Amino acid sequence: MNYNKRSMRTAWAFVSAMLIAGCGGSETDNDSSPQQGPSTPSDNPGASQHKETAALDRYSFANGCYTLEAKGRYLSADPQSGQYSTTGDATQAAAFRMRPTRLGAYLMMSGYQRNTGEVGRFDLLGISDPAGEFLDEAGNFIGEVSYLVAGLGDTTNLVLDPVAPLGDALRSIGESLEFTGDQIGDTTVNPALAMVDAPSDLSVWQLQRLGDQQQYTLASDVTGLMLSAREDGLALVSPSVIDETGAFTLKEAEGCNHYPEAELNAEVLDSQGPATYLTEVDRFRKVKGIDRDDIFGFVDTHSHISAYEFIGGRVNYGAPFHRFGVTHALHDCEAVHGPWGATGFVELATSGIGTHDTQGWPTFNDWPRYNSLQHHQSYYRWMERAHLAGMKILVNHLVHNEILCRINPQKENDCDPMESILLQIQRMYEMQDYIDAQHGGPGEGWFQIVTSPAQARNVIKDGKLAVVLGIEMSKVFKCGEFLGVAECTREQIVERLDQFYQLGVRNIFPVHKFDNAFGGHLPDLSTGIGIGPILYAGNLLETGHPVEFEQCPENVEYTGGEPDQNASLQPFGLFDQLLYQMDYLGERFPETPEEMAALDPRRGTDQLCNRRGLSDLGDFLIEELVRRKMMIETDHISRKAAARILEITRPLDYPVINSHGSWGGTEALRDRIAAQGGITASFGGTREDWVRKLTRDGNRPRHQDLKVGPFGGAGFASDVNGIAQLASNPGTAEDEAGLYPFTSIDGRVRFDVQTTGDREFSLYDGRGVAHYGLYPDQIEDMIRNSDADPEQVDDAINQLFTSAEAYLRMWERIESAPL
Template sequence: MASRRSAVGAMAWCLLLSACGSSTTPQDPGSTPARAQQTVYSFANGCYTLGSAAGYVQADTAASDYALTADRAQAARFYFKPTALGSYLLLSAYRRAPGERGDKSLLGIRDPGGEFLDGLGNFIGEVSYLISGVGDITAIVLDPLSTDGNVIRDIGEGVGGVGGGLGGIDVRPSLAMVHRASDLAVWQLEALDSGRFQLRSAVTGQWLAASHGVLALTTKQTPGIATDFRLEAASGCDAYPEASTNAQLLDARGPARYLREVPLFTQGPNASGIRREDVFGFVDGHAHVTAYEFIGGRVNYGDPFHKFGVDAALDDCAVNHGPMGALGLVETVTSGLGPVHETRGWPSYNFWPRNDSLQHHQSYYKWLERAWLGGLRLMVNDFTGNELLCQINPQKQNDCNMEVNWRLQAQRIHQMQDYIDAQNGGPGEGWLRLVDSPAQARSVIAQGKLAMVLGLEVSKLFNCGEFLGQAECSQDQMLERLDAAYAAGVRHIFPVHKFDNGYGGVVPDEGLGIGTILYVGNVVETGHPIEFEACPESYSGAARSPDQVNPLGIVDQLLRQLEYVNGQLSQALPVPPLLPAAEHGLCNLRGLTPLGEALIEALIQKRMFIEVDHSSLKTVDRILEMVEARGYPGVISSHDWLYSEELLDRVVADGGTISRFADSRGAWVDRLLRAEQRPAKNRVAGMVSTGLASDVNGIASLPGNSAPADTPLYPFTSVDGRVRFDRQVTGDRVFGLYDGRGVAHYGLYPDQIADLQRYTDDRSPEQVQQALRALFSSAEAYLRHWEAVEAWGR
């Protein structure tokens, strides 16, 4: 009976994954099939014809137009690509030669004079002008002397300068076949009781209408003019361009959700201690998916999603970095790959993304989906930014006020969740859900989805910097802004980040390696230098050994731009003191301020995570004293910015969890095995877990990989054995782990994990297995940590 049930399940999965239009890559296990009962959402990435009482919509490629036909065999087959929930681009053809961007045929409103669209396809004109230009079907098919006809004629005559010709060139907008995605090609689908649908222009609000052999637009429902259409399933559509996960489901149950489903745990030590509800998978404790909007929004090129698709999201970075990347100073400085770079992305991606090119977006949603299929179960997305760096950045389009900017980032991550829902069949149907409680996170993961938690990592948290020792906000203002962040779903808070602020001192990065640069930034921000003292003996060194990859953080990298300023400022500003290298390093004299203590107390009362990375030793020590006195377990170190193994030990001894930067092979095994030596309270089946810290898009390198290009790896299976992966393809670029770019984008983390499994260097198979257990139990460890935080004081 069980085998028969499995066979039926497998057959069901095969049918779902091969359903017409369910995905641009039918083998993708993350795709969602069309529902039996059609809604405005269920046409996502499907192939359909449009039929009405007046005929079917037909594509006339020669005339670059659409018309009506009575013959269904001649009907255009439209690929419905969602731009948002219930909104679509209708693609009838997509042709692209290798290396070319491609030519689309879309049902839309033509703008030959360029009066209504900007270069990115966004509507910038006046709606009333556009409506008067395209007219109304009633003026065509009804008596020209009728009331309806006169109304439309009056509108058209009342608006000057639109339509007609200009110097013999047609500039009149019209319903037509358009060849690039734009707002004028977006249609909102509206359901009718009869099982039919209306298509309304997202810009003009007019309905698509058919009558007497004419296909046009209308502003009102009129007898004899059909605005209701049948969307009939078809086949043979050209698919809208999209990145692929290049993942094939091997198990009808889908990717594993619990430790008890994976031999790595059931056949390993302490298997008897696994609980039924223990989650399988890893947490990324520190990511910046929305960082494309930080520092003015013109530093990091690319979007994690775009209403017009991947070729708009990841097209050409010249819009930010200038011709040949020559104006991308931040990219040049941080990547170290030369003063210019090839800017073109789609479809060739000859230069970017790559693991060490830090101003090109690396977390496109399909790449995230691939990582989710490879075992990612939880992700903390930190809204990030820096007011000072935004202010000195000459290229910006966003507000530098971080109270404004983090809200913009919050808006974007909700839009991304909705966009993923739209691609998968409607609200709640996507594989990503934002969560604000551990119970909600467990529920989401149990449904086979990725849970995302929100955090704040900004240098002037709640606009509370300090200048000459005076905080720039009051306690009441701080508490009010904290309440707003909590209401928005934020659960992780960094009190300090990169500069001294109203809450405490910052940990000096890299000793004095770039001390001059950080010094200048701190002086500009606070009016005073960082004041150093020798670290105590208990502070025994950096959390990252010199031979390991050293991902540099946001301000470290961007402040390199100030090096040339330093010489000019050195006469006006005091230079950093030339202190001798202390035996245990140099530490910031500043600790937690009274306002900082009030913040920590408020975070405890709200049962939020306190992120201690980036805080000075004195600040961290006082935070830990406060939480230890209260028995509060909510401290976390999410991305290796404590510079002290002893502090990491103290965090986990207090019930906290840690995440660390990934590496390759033996180095990553060693870092994960270090967890077993920690005095952790939070253990999963006797194991001490360590999460992944990607810091993706936070101007930090992803892991490199120097293996020879011909090293065997592909195809490989996920750790749970349920998904087979091949090289990831975006456009014409085939990404492999050994192509010189390492983990070029987030979707290659499964590849890096497979490399760790297959090539152990001189580590034993038992050590590798234990390292994998430490990583793939980290989602459960995080959830237990969060549950302990929520339960505190109750």
């Protein structure tokens, strides 16, 4: 990951401040209020829909093309000399693509040259770093600001006084002798205003409006010095003495290159068309019995967008966004997995594809693919494509496992469970702000974190994606247990629960992979030698005791694990492979799966169920979650504990959730959850298998108040980035030829083959659902190529596209439940 890591205390302060400001709301400046309304998708991401002059604010220039003029002088560019200067001739003015790096901050790109097989060369206004003193390979500033300022030399008009925001620069100008000359051997050492060839912190400019005028200042993000357009060229000056030569007017221009980005390959046919109710005659594109006020679209009930920071980081390569875009977010996994992926032991363990070409953008020769589990698969543009196809709600589960983190030799993040989740929350709000920045200001982006069903409905009706934050981890609230003794108190539970609630979390798994202070976990019973015993050994290390089994209730089918998701991939479960390859218990760990099987406490018996149910602290947690009207997930928890949760919540008419398939335990338990008004969802699949899952989950006996017309509503779980493969696809080249272009279910958007860089991603090239942006294609493939009965396919689509409304009705039922 290409982020400078902050301390977790900083993360907490950062996100708290954002929430106080309204979850990424407008900053305290002289800007006009952001213009409301859905963004128009295009393959120039977030291209600014230019506002009327009177309504311009510093966010309005996002991804637009502009010239800059101050006091009759225009910024000009000379690619041959690699310099920027000024000119009085408007026809010689350089046109800049204004690419946001965050709200109110921009890269100023005057050109971009694509090089096949390489990242490409940018022409950006920035400060050079010829001696490599100030930047790391990812473009992060790692130097000392004072020495940078001192070294700017004759290109900078430095007028320093006690109020100038340069701090130690006064001291360093006298001390920094290494910048007194221009050369050390053949190396130019003086940083200067220049045309730099790659995005970096030294090419980011903060844009601020001057009072009520339509003029703006540009300040270097790192130094705080301000850009000045003078007759003798460009200069950087102290903010305390800036004059009219630093007051810029931005004028719309033509001829800018597009900033490199993943494409949507989606054409909006009717941006004002019906988003909730269908009138098309195509039998696959009409929903019967749906009210016009109902939300039409689907929910992904279980995802891990922020998992690039989990278990210490540097395991899952890539990120859902980066301030410098796709060229940095999905560049080259050698940074984590080593040359040809040879040292990426976690990737080798979980994907089973051996070494691989590490190059990402722009070639993507080997990754992403549906079963490459340590390459990020939910880049924000790919998610936007799914949103355009009808995804209205996304539940992102913040995920962590302390044991895995502590044995991760590459980790760079804190393994403390609370700190890990706080960092991921911070990243999610940064992602929201980044997407807002691409679309013109706070609240303008299509990705909006919500904390109530009413807020979710407003966001969806505004044409945006409602994002719900949840937590799935083995030691939630740091409440593990050792030898039956809880590692937390009731007071600590309340304090930590309140902290996460204030940060926007609304969905909680009480238990995950190991027993904890709240109850027992659901054992992993996937087929294969030694799968369960590895986790049993982990549970022993975490809790000090083995998993204690008992006979399951009779006449109830047990479906622990997720064999339809992973069984055909390799003999180990994916999570177990990870533990095994990391030599979980060192010398004490068996050397072979056969030796490990001897540790299986179920060996020679038919006892399958964890005897630990919900503890007294578990009862207390459920009561506190109900008090706060939070959503309760029952996956990964023992059958006895799940039954106890239903026992507590049923008298309150309080729904609970089974969000990702058979990790919910048994079909009987899932039926009980649906009958109580909860959501049951399964993993996204292929063709008739997906049809079967959707119709099964949507047609469970359902609480009548939560049905959508005649449909129960069945979303799906991607589990993206959660050490779980996405769906494959059995299609052929002939299927591909017949699929594209296709139109979204609501008839509003036409899709073609998704392209990122030089790679066209198809379902039928062996990569299946290689990334999140291919779910629209997979839905269309299910409609056209499933062997299921056409009426069943109709029902499956109806269940899927009523799932967002069903999810909101469940959430509203939770909010109305009596205390």
